Amino acid sequence: MENGNVNRDQSTNYNINWSRFGLGTETAQRVRANTSGFVDLSSDCDYGGGGHQASSANELFAEEQGDVPWWKSNFFISQPVLFGTWDGVFTSCLINIFGVIVFLRSGWIVGQAGVASAVIVVLFTVFTALISVLSAVGICDRCRIESGGVYFVIAHTLGSRFGGSLGLLYCFGQAVGCALNVLGFGESIAQLLGFGDSKWADQLIAMAAVLLLSVINVAGVKWVIKLQFVLLLILLLAGLDFMVGSFVHTDEGQGFEGWLSGNLEKNMWSNYQEDYSWFKVFGVFFPTITGVLSGINMSGDLKAPSTNIPNGTLAAIGFGTFLYLVFVIFLGATCTRAALLADFTITAKVSVIRVLLLAGLYVSSMSSCLGAMYGTPRVLQSIALENVIPGIDILGLGRGPNKVPLYSMAVVAVVTFTFIFIGEINTLAPIVTMPFLLTYAAIDYAYFALAQTFDIQHQREQRFHRPRVQHQVSSDDSDLDRLFPERTRHKTLRGDSGTPSGSEETGETSPISPKLNIHSKQNSWYSNLCNRWLSLFGAMLKILIMMLVNWYYALACISVVFLVWLYIGTANPAVKPGLASEFHFLRWLKIVLLRALGRRVIDYEQIVVSPVDPSVDVTPSQLNEDNQDFANRRRYHQSATIHGHMVNIDD
Structure with a gap:
């Protein structure tokens, strides 16, 4: 009995953090005063209909909890609305x-x-x-598709620089069309x-x-x-x-x-x-x-x-x-x-x-x-x-x-x-026709570049593909992983055995492993209608139509887009690139023309490893391209030398 009284007293004096449950100080006082443990909603009050606190200090969710005028709840949206296909x-x-x-x-x-x-x-x-x-x-x-419509499609694929310049032109065309x-x-x-x-x-x-x-x-x-x-x-x-x-x-x-x-x-x-x-x-x-x-x-x-x-x-x-x-x-x-x-x-x-x-x-x-x-x-x-x-x-x-x-x-x-x-x-x-033709040409090229980029990424994945052997990891494999860390990344993307993201027994990929941003075609009725070469043809066709309909309107639109593109590159050079940034049209066109002329073209990624033989002179060379946004800036290089010293522990 004595222990029971002590426990009852302790529970009575126990301070509960009511804010964890979304209740303010006034609510906490009411709950503590009520021996049944329920909030008294009938007293006069700071509570709206249904027990919602609508007129006291906590008004953050007042509109969502029912204390909304009838005219506002009927004529204005209080919650996000989502729609479907039709x-x-x-x-x-x-x-x-x-x-x-x-x-x-x-x-x-x-x-x-x-x-x-x-x-x-x-x-x-x-x-x-x-x-x-x-x-x-x-x-x-x-x-994946998010909000932003046509701008998001272009920016997500070709980069925000193209998306911003073409998005403004598209908005202009829509306003004139209106x-x-x-x-x-x-x-x-x-x-x-x-x-x-x-x-x-x-x-x-x-x-x-x-x-x-x-x-x-x-x-x-x-x-x-x-x-x-x-x-x-x-x-x-x-x-x-x-x-x-x-x-x-x-x-x-x-x-x-x-x-x-x-x-x-x-x-x-x-x-x-x-x-x-x-x-x-x-x-x-x-x-x-x-x-x-x-x-x-x-x-x-x-x-x-x-x-x-x-x-x-x-x-x-x-x-x-x-x-x-x-x-x-x-x-x-x-x-x-x-x-x-x-x-x-x-x-x-x-x-x-x-x-x-x-x-x-x-x-x-x-x-x-x-x-x-x-x-x-x-x-x-x-x-x-x-x-x-x-x-x-x-x-x-x-x-x-x-x-x-x-x-x-x-x-x-x-x-x-x-x-x-x-x-x-x-x-x-x-005037309405030109902005839309140019925007639609950009969308056509965006899909072509996206499909080409997917092929580039897929070929890169195939370079590191090896058949998996259970309970066997060769020393050569681990040495190559240490020498080329990108091998580990690509195996992680696939969830291969021997990597942290894959399960050797099930072959399933861990949910925390990164995913590729570009997917292959889905199994839907409209997927087979999408063709990269048709899109490339559509882009060139729209540019030609612009010139035939009204060439000076066409040149004006292209010039405006180019000027906005230059402005974005100067004022905001750190905009994010698109998914198709790995594909370069002029480089691809050069390779296609050389192959059409019968010349042999080596089109693969080169990985250069410096030799360890001291008798061989090595000259370092930059293989990656300069970032165009920072190409005009001076280069600063920093090197550090670490000296080792023998330490006599006995002393």
């Missing part, structure tokens, strides 16, 4: 590639190029973008309201649309995705309305004569006017497909980016191609060439319910701009957060659990407003 990637891609140009310029493209050439324009546009899509899919398949889409929206709304050809009315309506979409983006990604579903439904209904209308009625006074008019044969071949050519028409249509990588820009908000992005993007581009061809063929078969060239809203004349198609036109403008204003600021935010370009750190700040980039959104909005004042759709379309 709600995140497919929807974002499709509403971005089914844009305003399809509704307002499909007829004009058919009138200029003819049905045959217009179909080729569509297929060539899709093929050009599809190469970049497959390149991006290949990178996602063989590397201006193009909202100008189409403003042009259509102004005509509907009776303003005629008033340029100021078009611009004011476009600016109001940008402000509205900015507010939706500030509310959070949850509202963006919800709105995208509604917009996509309206777009699909507008496309269905257009197809049905081409069969059920005609309007010959407006140039819509129906399927039996013979217009398909009359409009089959080209009739270019106003100095337009096939490549200029291609430059007008190409911005339609530029949003095909918008799913990658959502990489930070996806549940499984490596699988969500390929499945959603490829499904969206397949369905979008079908819609492009429907508009081109249906307009060419049912409308006169004069109407196609003169009337930009000829699709509304074909539809059975004009209001529904106009709604699709407005939605296509808004949806494309919505996707651009959501993804582009996050690319800027990633560039700023990694400190790639000095001086733009403020753009990395974000609000809320999903880190909404308010400052980056403001920059994108300013660029969009600027180009709203500059010109019309046909003027802005080539």
Whole structure:
């Protein structure tokens, strides 16, 4: 009994560190005062509903614990939201590639190029973008994907220096593309309201649309995705309305004569006017497909980016191609060439319910701009957060659990407003085309370089591959390991026996062993579509197209990227290299050309070991290349000499 009383007294006086359990001093006092050991939640208080401490000193998790105003919990995000293949990637891609140009310029493209050439324009546009899509899919398949979208794909593969310069150009192209889409929206709304050809009315309506979409983006990604579903439904209904209308009625006074008019044969071949050519028409249509990588820009908000992005993007581009061809063929078969060239809203004349198609036109403008204003600021935010370009750190700040980039959104909005004042759709379309072509060319080259780097690393691994023999490690093997420490590293990566990371009995690799950053192709249905040589061809093709569409715009874009690249190298030379930094294109091209000419080329790593014979003079030589960022600095070498002395212990 005495021992029991002593223990009871000790337990009563025992000081418990309540902070270990997330309870503050006030909570500790209540628990100590309550003999049952439970916190009294009914007393008046510092506790919110459900017993959460919301108004005392500990307010760190107040918003997550329920003490949140109803308007804030319903209209703003309190926890991070992640999306999947269809709600995140497919929807974002499709509403971005089914844009305003399809509704307002499909007829004009058919009138200029003819049905045959217009179909080729569509297929060539899709093929050009599809190469970049497959390149991006290949990178996602063989590397880990984080937030940052297109910037992360390029920077992770080619290095932050290339990623920063091309990422800025991509953001610029997205902002100009947003201006193009909202100008189409403003042009259509102004005509509907009776303003005629008033340029100021078009611009004011476009600016109001940008402000509205900015507010939706500030509310959070949850509202963006919800709105995208509604917009996509309206777009699909507008496309269905257009197809049905081409069969059920005609309007010959407006140039819509129906399927039996013979217009398909009359409009089959080209009739270019106003100095337009096939490549200029291609430059007008190409911005339609530029949003095909918008799913990658959502990489930070996806549940499984490596699988969500390929499945959603490829499904969206397949369905979008079908819609492009429907508009081109249906307009060419049912409308006169004069109407196609003169009337930009000829699709509304074909539809059975004009209001529904106009709604699709407005939605296509808004949806494309919505996707651009959501993804582009996050690319800027990633560039700023990694400190790639000095001086733009403020753009990395974000609000809320999903880190909404308010400052980056403001920059994108300013660029969009600027180009709203500059010109019309046909003027802005080539300006939008150049940044995207150059960015997509970089993605194509990135996959090619990544695949080549994987081969280099694989060949290096094979040099150290030896069949494992249990319970036997030769002395030569251990001597070579001491002489060349990289052998131990490579065996550790494989988990070979005799190394700390491998299990001799099971052959399994220890979970703490390092992993290679580049993987081989996965066993998925889209992996076989990714081909490095197709990607290399796509990169060269896009550079050629840039020159053919508008060579001075192309040179301007390349010059801007080069200047930003030089600035990053000067102001921030310590940026991280990419996974494909081991591959050098010019060196590879030289080897290929020499082999094509029949010359023998030794392409292997040389390991030089200094001889120990004192009669042989040895001259040291540098084998590795200088770092270009520090090549202009002076060299300083340091040597030390260690002298040994005999010590007589007996003394």
